[in-house]
Structures are given as C-alpha cells and as structure tokens.
Amino acid sequence: MDNILDVLRATSKKMIFTRPASPAELTRCETAMGRSIPADYRAFLLQSDGGEIFAPGTELLSAREGEHSLQRFNGAEFRSRFSMPEDLLIIGFLNYGDILTIDRENGNAVLWNHEEDREETYWEDLRTFLEDQIRCFTEEN
Numbered sequence: 001m002d003n004i005l006d007v008l009r010a011t012s013k014k015m016i017f018t019r020p021a022s023p024a025e026l027t028r029c030e031t032a033m034g035r036s037i038p039a040d041y042r043a044f045l046l047q048s049d050g051g052e053i054f055a056p057g058t059e060l061l062s063a064r065e066g067e068h069s070l071q072r073f074n075g076a077e078f079r080s081r082f083s084m085p086e087d088l089l090i091i092g093f094l095n096y097g098d099i100l101t102i103d104r105e106n107g108n109a110v111l112w113n114h115e116e117d118r119e120e121t122y123w124e125d126l127r128t129f130l131e132d133q134i135r136c137f138t139e140e141n
Contacts, residue, residue, distance in 0.1 A: 004130050005047050011134050012141075014055045021049035021063040029063035032071045037063070038102045040109075040126035041091050053130070054137055058100065060092040082117050091126075102126060 008015050021029075026045060030036050037045070050062030061070045072078065073090045084090075088101035088110055098120060099112040109129035113120040123129040 004044070004127060007134060008053055008130065011137060012054060014053075014057070016052040016055055017048035018051050018062065019049060020047055021045040025049070025063050029070055032065070033074050035074065035086075035089060036104065037070070038089060038104055038107055038126075040107060041089070041102055044126065053133060056095050058092055058094050058133065060100075061090070082112065082114070084112055084117075088112065100129070 005017060026037060026042060045063050049064060050060050050068060052059050059068065061073060062068055063070055065071055070091065087103055087105045089104055090099055090101050092100040094100060097114045099114055101110045101112055103110055107125050109123040109126045110119055111121040123132060
C-alpha cells in the first residue's frame with residue numbers, strides 16, 4: 001500500500017481522501033467490531049481513513065465511528081441482510097451498490113453482489129483490486 005494513494009492521485013483528480021487514522025483509532029475500531037482489520041486495509045487507513053476513488057465511485061469505509069464507518073457496516077444490523085461469511089470484512093461499496101470486502105483468512109479482496117447475495121469477483125489482495133480499478137479507469141478515459 002506504500003505508494004498506491006500517490007498512484008491513484010496521479011491517475012485522476014476524482015479522488016477524495018481523508019486524514020489518516022491513528023493506530024489508536026484502528027485499535028478502537030477493531031475492539032468495537034470484535035474483529036481485526038486485515039493488514040492491507042490497515043495500511044491504507046494509516047494513509048487515508050476511508051474516502052472515495054474515482055468519485056462518484058468506490059467508497060472506502062473509515063475506522064472512525066460515523067455514517068461511513070467499518071463499525072456500522074460490519075455490525076449485525078447491516079450484515080444480517082446478507083448470507084456473507086463472517087471472514088469477509090466489509091470495507092467499502094462500489095457506486096452501484098455491490099460490497100467490497102477483504103477475506104480475513106487469506107487477504108483476498110472480494111466483491112459481494114448485493115442483489116444476488118453471493119460472491120461476485122475476487123482479487124489477490126486490496127492492492128490488486130485498486131490496480132484493477134486504475135486500469136479500468138485509464139482504459140475508459
């Protein structure tokens with residue numbers, strides 16, 4: 001995740017990043033959720049605590065409590081709408097509603113189809129997902 005924000009910024013001005021999360025905020029978030037944040041997303045949050053790429057596009061959730069928080073969307077109330085495995089941590093949403101997750105067991109980035117309630121696509125990790133988003137954007141523009 002070292003330079004992925006720089007690559008995203010260089011690709012398009014349609015990026016919304018926030019101030020980085022602190023290690024203490026990440027710990028509070030994990031405690032509140034009762035689950036750990038995978039290393040890839042933790043590294044991202046330490047650079048930008050959530051945000052949006054290719055706005056309006058993929059929204060990435062924040063470790064801070066609030067409307068766009070990991071705690072809210074990984075809580076029982078939201079997760080009960082889907083048959084999503086517990087190992088999948090919800091980290092964001094694509095602009096058409098599908099849910100971006102990370103598999104806490106193997107680090108795969110997994111796209112969950114919100115209409116059919118099933119795994120749609122997966123990438124090796126979050127960085128590979130972000131690189132794929134950059135590739136798609138540059139091919140379209």
